[in-house]
Amino acid sequence: MSDLSNFIAGLPKAELHLHIEGTLEPELLFKLAQRNQIPLKYQSVDELKQAYRFSNLQDFLNIYYEGANVLREEQDFYDLTWAYLLKCREQHVVHTEIFFDPQTHTSRGILFATVINGINHALQDAHDKLGISSRLIMCFLRHLDEASAFQALEQALDYKDLIVGVGLDSSEKGNPPSKFERVFAKAREEGFLTVAHAGEEGPVEYVREAVDLLKVFRIDHGNASINDEQLAVELVRRQIPLTVCPLSNLALKVVPDLENHPLKKLLDRGLLVTVNSDDPAYFGGYINENYLAIAEALSLSKADLCLLAKNSFRGSLLTAKEQEKHLNSVDSFCRQ
Ligand code: HPA
Numbered sequence: 427m428s429d430l431s432n433f434i435a436g437l438p439k440a441e442l443h444l445h446i447e448g449t450l451e452p453e454l455l456f457k458l459a460q461r462n463q464i465p466l467k468y469q470s471v472d473e474l475k476q477a478y479r480f481s482n483l484q485d486f487l488n489i490y491y492e493g494a495n496v497l498r499e500e501q502d503f504y505d506l507t508w509a510y511l512l513k514c515r516e517q518h519v520v521h522t523e524i525f526f527d528p529q530t531h532t533s534r535g536i537l538f539a540t541v542i543n544g545i546n547h548a549l550q551d552a553h554d555k556l557g558i559s560s561r562l563i564m565c566f567l568r569h570l571d572e573a574s575a576f577q578a579l580e581q582a583l584d585y586k587d588l589i590v591g592v593g594l595d596s597s598e599k600g601n602p603p604s605k606f607e608r609v610f611a612k613a614r615e616e617g618f619l620t621v622a623h624a625g626e627e628g629p630v631e632y633v634r635e636a637v638d639l640l641k642v643f644r645i646d647h648g649n650a651s652i653n654d655e656q657l658a659v660e661l662v663r664r665q666i667p668l669t670v671c672p673l674s675n676l677a678l679k680v681v682p683d684l685e686n687h688p689l690k691k692l693l694d695r696g697l698l699v700t701v702n703s704d705d706p707a708y709f710g711g712y713i714n715e716n717y718l719a720i721a722e723a724l725s726l727s728k729a730d731l732c733l734l735a736k737n738s739f740r741g742s743l744l745t746a747k748e749q750e751k752h753l754n755s756v757d758s759f760c761r762q
């Protein structure tokens with residue numbers, strides 16, 4: 427390993443933008459298809475991997491929802507989550523805030539309870555056996571209507587002890603945050619925190635709506651924030667984190683290449699930028715690969731990487747005391 431990848435591997439990190447369905451590796455996908463006797467269009471893992479070439483977000487989403495079809499039983503959700511948590515241990519992710527998409531599963535007749543119990547048991551085991559802490563955030567699919575989101579929210583009310591917040595993902599263009607203003611208002615009333623994907627493929631106006639209408643405490647992606655000076659000033663002043671996902675942006679052609687990624691400009695402007703993997707099984711890398719790719723493309727210094735790692739804890743839902751502990755461990759690693 428190069429000096430830089432060693433350094434990144436050793437940095438204690440939190441992950442704040444990770445779709446659990448996006449960690450479904452082709453090998454596990456095949457194994458679950460077999461276990462659940464689900465026919466696949468693809469003859470082999472290699473053939474499936476060939477299909478992982480995307481021109482935009484929608485291209486990816488079509489394959490991602492198709493992949494999720496092999497998840498049927500509680501054990502499937504457990505195995506999926508556990509495999510990701512083992513990756514966390516390997517990559518020194520000590521805290522992770524995970525998205526799941528209940529509508530992807532309930533629309534296929536899978537019970538909400540099946541999904542959340544499988545995920546939650548793995549998170550509990552990771553806490554007990556691996557010392558990894560976590561939070562769970564439920565995302566609404568923005569291509570579906572408001573009524574469907576309200577239904578998902580209704581089901582989440584029974585699991586308030588397991589779900590800390592709600593988010594918004596799927597096809598961004600044409601599905602602005604304003605479409606879900608009332609659902610998010612109800613979610614906040616019920617005590618959920620809010621986040622939203624915004625400014626990935628969509629315009630900067632969607633970032634503004636996420637902040638003003640959905641009252642988000644973080645923006646997922648937020649690349650477009652660089653296009654509005656006044657908004658950027660506000661994000662800096664309020665230290666609203668951006669959960670940036672470099673390899674995702676590259677794979678979905680949100681940026682033409684990583685050399686033109688806005689991460690360093692956003693960081694230098696004082697935004698609370700973090701690095702995350704989004705859907706690592708589909709985009710060619712987990713968190714360390716994301717740190718390495720963006721560090722190489724933008725010539726980030728070790729001090730920049732330390733700041734990104736610190737931001738990952740500052741932007742998390744951990745308590746101030748827990749954050750302090752992790753910030754100290756980043757500091758002591760970075761002083762070496
Ligand atoms: O990056 C993403 N954007 C929108 N929806 C998603 N669902 C999984 N990943 C993504």
Ligand SMILES: [Zn+2]
Nearest residue numbers: 445595646704
């Ligand atoms: Zn995402």
